[in-house]
Amino acid sequence: MDVVLKPDQAWLTNPDTVYPVTIDPYYDWSTTVTSTTVVKGQATGWPDADSLFVGTYDSTWSARSFVTWWATGLQGMQVDSALLHFANPYSTTCSQTPWEIWTTSPITSTTSWDDQPEWQYKDATSTSTSCNNGWVTADASGFFQRAVEKEVGTPTMGLRAADETATNQYKQFWSHNYTDSSKLPYVEVNYSQLPAAPTDPDQAVWDKQNELSNLKDWIITQPGIENSGYIESVNDAATKSTKLLWYGPANAAQASILAEAQRRGITATVEQRQYSSQQIDAALAQVSESSGQGVFDNFVIDAAAGISANFDGIVVAGRHTDGQTDSQLAQAATQDLGIAVNVKPGTPARAHRRHHPRRRHFALQRRRLHDWNRRACLLDRFRYPHRQHHPHDDRSALR
Incomplete structure (x- = not known):
């Protein structure tokens, strides 16, 4: 992977800019670890699926999903902001409906609806919704900062509908297994170098x-x-x-x-x-x-x-x-x-x-x-x- 740093030229040449300056980059990467969806009534998870599902489609079908991210590059940093991006090809409604991101324990080979990772902390709720393969976002700052503080290099994120009885909150996201690389989930993280310990x-x-x-x-x-x-x-x-x-x-x-x-x-x-x-x-x-x-x-x-x-x-x-x-x-x-x-x-x-x-x-x-x-x-x-x-x-x- 090549990294090209392109600072804002207008800012660099602004008379009010005080030199020397420090430019903190941001990370932009995809889910290259693993993910899975668990469905109520299904004996196993779906780790190889090209989609992630959350919410209830009808009275017989409810789902939650888990995504494990690479965060080793953030260790020792201060996370200033982190914005999560999912391509959202289908929702039961085009209206803005809520979904949640959580910090959970890791995914295992036996992860299923009846054997889910522990749901530890609710990090954010987003109402960003698309029904035509557009991008939706959520604030993942707390999720990644917690991973830094707990020194977790590959944290697992849980995704679920805010109300798992409401069919209008059902959503499908593309996973990292999707064939179109332009639609893979990613996160933008702005970070700062922590000052040296006193x-x-x-x-x-x-x-x-x-x-x-x-x-x-x-x-x-x-x-x-x-x-x-x-x-x-x-x-x-x-x-x-x-x-x-x-x-x-x-x-x-x-x-x-x-x-x-x-x-x-x-x-x-x-x-x-x-x-x-x-x-x-x-x-x-x-x-x-x-x-x-x-x-x-x-x-x-x-x-x-x-x-x-x-x-x-x-x-x-x-x-x-x-x-x-x-x-x-x-x-x-x-x-x-x-x-x-x-x-x-x-x-x-x-x-x-x-x-x-x-x-x-x-x-x-x-x-x-x-x-x-x-x-x-x-x-x-x-x-x-x-x-x-x-x-x-x-x-x-x-x-």
Whole structure:
């Protein structure tokens, strides 16, 4: 089959036409699959007949017909319109009388009046009628769009009279078996290419972050990892890289992690830290009981974190109750705890008057953040994507 596209020259040369233009063609094809008519009282269908019959001719003769169309070329398209054409050589009246098109289940070799395909959806009713071999039409847009949506490449259409007791609705159409090819049924389909499905612009970043999270999950399940020197992983989803925070010299565990990262296509580097995870946990345990006591005598602790991407030590947030500065308290706390301390402003005092004292809450927070099996929660902000963190943010809660 040759396809010749002939766009409207007047439209193309119209000054109001904006270029570039896209020309969507239409399909125009015949029923090259199969069809049949079933007649009340007949044991079999008529798949080889040159005609399709619908309606009741007299009290002893009623018929319905089925036509299967090629629609594979429409898959993935949006059907804008579809106009069905039948040559109609005979009708009991030349007046416009109604007939229906339906979506049905497929025709089979046993299709008959008593074994018809399932009549699933009524797609349209047409009153187009001829009694002298003229053409009649029906709107088949819904029929073909449903075939596209359900990914049916060869949908079957059912034809029947609107009132199967009314003899004035009886019609004969030529089928695809008719010898005159100029009278074969066909359908004109105008369609549009569906736009590409919307994509998440951050999907690639999320995919990389999942790979980084999977590597971290692998790391923390390795035997002896708690005492290996490994502290934490700082992930960068944008570059698919991870920085291993490490205490102590390089060892077999570190080499194993670096090799596994390379195998997964992840860039891994090592940053040496002064304090082990055990030292950090011990310092946090001490701080959790020190709000308003000892070196923190004039300081109300709101929260503390022991692992930070940009600080080797612990970070304490809270409020001074005297004139001491953050840097002065940080220096005193570092000397007292034997580990570097960074002090930052916490929640304003006005907000705290609306809540219960937080010492017990802080102790629970410390245990939660530093339980080994959930250590990833502090820096790996994407371990649980539903928390709505930005995919490029690998910062800890306190820095």
